[in-house]
Amino acid sequence: MYVCLCKAVTDKAIRQQVEAGACSMRELKQNLGVGTQCGKCVCQASDILDAALSKQ
Ligand code: FES
Structure with a gap:
């Protein structure tokens, strides 16, 4: 799925x-x-980042 x-x-x-x-x-x-660019994806990208980091 596209985030950005x-x-x-x-x-x-x-x-x-x-x-x-x-x-x-x-x-x-x-x-x-x-x-x-527009910045609308930052919150979702940050959530995915946090989820991925917490699985490590
Ligand atoms: Fe515009 Fe990511 S959707 S900067």
Whole structure:
């Protein structure tokens, strides 16, 4: 599912970033561009990030 339509970032892409070592929205923004355009996806992306981190 797409989380960020502006940058075409999926929830899977966010989870893969966490598996690769990302642990903050800042890193996700740098690596994927998520949330860097309209910003509407930031809350949902952050929730997915938190969920993925808590499963580690
Ligand atoms: Fe992610 Fe617009 S939907 S920046």
